[in-house]
Amino acid sequence: MRALRVERLSDDLSGVMLADIAGVRRNPGEVLVRVRAASLNFPDLLMTRGQYQFRPAPPFTLGLECAGEVIEADADSGLAPGDRVMGGNKTGAFAEYASIPAAGLTPIPDGLSFAQGAAIGAAYTTAYTGLVELGGLSEGQRVLVHGASGGVGLAACDLARALGARVIAATGVPEKSDRISAAVSPDHVIVASGRFRDEVAQITGGALCDIVFDPVGGDVFDESTRCVAFGGKLVVAGFAGGRIAEIATNIPLIKGFSIIGLRAGEYARRFPERGDAINAAIAELAREGRIVPTIDRALPLSRWREGFAAMESRELVGKVVFDPAH
Numbered sequence: 001m002r003a004l005r006v007e008r009l010s011d012d013l014s015g016v017m018l019a020d021i022a023g024v025r026r027n028p029g030e031v032l033v034r035v036r037a038a039s040l041n042f043p044d045l046l047m048t049r050g051q052y053q054f055r056p057a058p059p060f061t062l063g064l065e066c067a068g069e070v071i072e073a074d075a076d077s078g079l080a081p082g083d084r085v086m087g088g089n090k091t092g093a094f095a096e097y098a099s100i101p102a103a104g105l106t107p108i109p110d111g112l113s114f115a116q117g118a119a120i121g122a123a124y125t126t127a128y129t130g131l132v133e134l135g136g137l138s139e140g141q142r143v144l145v146h147g148a149s150g151g152v153g154l155a156a157c158d159l160a161r162a163l164g165a166r167v168i169a170a171t172g173v174p175e176k177s178d179r180i181s182a183a184v185s186p187d188h189v190i191v192a193s194g195r196f197r198d199e200v201a202q203i204t205g206g207a208l209c210d211i212v213f214d215p216v217g218g219d220v221f222d223e224s225t226r227c228v229a230f231g232g233k234l235v236v237a238g239f240a241g242g243r244i245a246e247i248a249t250n251i252p253l254i255k256g257f258s259i260i261g262l263r264a265g266e267y268a269r270r271f272p273e274r275g276d277a278i279n280a281a282i283a284e285l286a287r288e289g290r291i292v293p294t295i296d297r298a299l300p301l302s303r304w305r306e307g308f309a310a311m312e313s314r315e316l317v318g319k320v321v322f323d324p325a326h
Helices: 042-048 115-134 151-160 173-185 197-202 217-222 250-255 266-268 272-287 303-312
Strands: 002-006 016-020 030-039 065-072 084-088 098-099 105-107 142-145 166-171 188-191 208-214 229-234 257-261 295-300 319-322
Touching: 002 257, 002 303, 016 303, 030 115, 042 303, 065 098, 065 115, 084 098, 084 115, 105 197, 105 272, 115 151, 115 229, 115 272, 115 295, 115 319, 151 166, 151 173, 151 208, 166 173, 166 295, 173 188, 188 197, 208 217, 217 229, 229 250, 266 272, 295 303, 303 319
Parallel strands: 142 166, 142 208, 166 188, 208 229, 229 257, 295 319
Antiparallel strands: 002 016, 030 065, 030 098, 030 319, 065 084, 084 105
């Protein structure tokens, strides 16, 4: 089968190649899936460099999440051949077939395509865990979402809007503002550069934000500490900006806000019953048509370099989805 493999770690993707490999073997407790679509995530890029928290030793097949059809499953898995499923594991999704733990798969909600099923999982799970499970999001709250053109940022905007929040979408690329508005219809879109606190204060009438969702870090985090309302929450979802920020503890003390670290996958592993509840809530919102993942481009796996380059250069508004069969 065709698979996108990391043969060696490298800073320039030179250790990554599309290869023909032997088909995967299904172990007990796993489900063999014919992959119809697989979505690209920032950790996929980091893993090619050995810079992600999870560091598999090469060679390995890339890909965190996918959607497809069940080929074979244990009788007690609740899944049967032909079922449409979405989900994934830490690796293995960028291939024609993948063997995935049954616990890592859920049925694709009615109305979603394979591409949308592949795009909804990690992004919306991260957004829901951060905003709702840890952030306690409620209707009418003011939410500032950074990195709003990325898969996770767009998911956070879409989810917060669906749950009745007042959403300020922030991007570092002014040219993306209209595309973000068209994709997820936030209440406002701002450019998060320099001192954006004054603009946030003006939009909120001086009340600032109940939740700030930050997958960017660096200077964006620094300024975001000035945008959190008293008693609010600043959710740290990543460091796509490159610099891991630091903070003097007197700042959250004086302003009375909480800083929450978000690792959605680890949260679900430690609290599986909550992970199941999160997945069920996301599926229900999708079935109702209240959330819809944004796909920037769908590409054959043979054009994987184009997808990685677009993500790394911040061209995207939404997710890249690969078709492993082409």
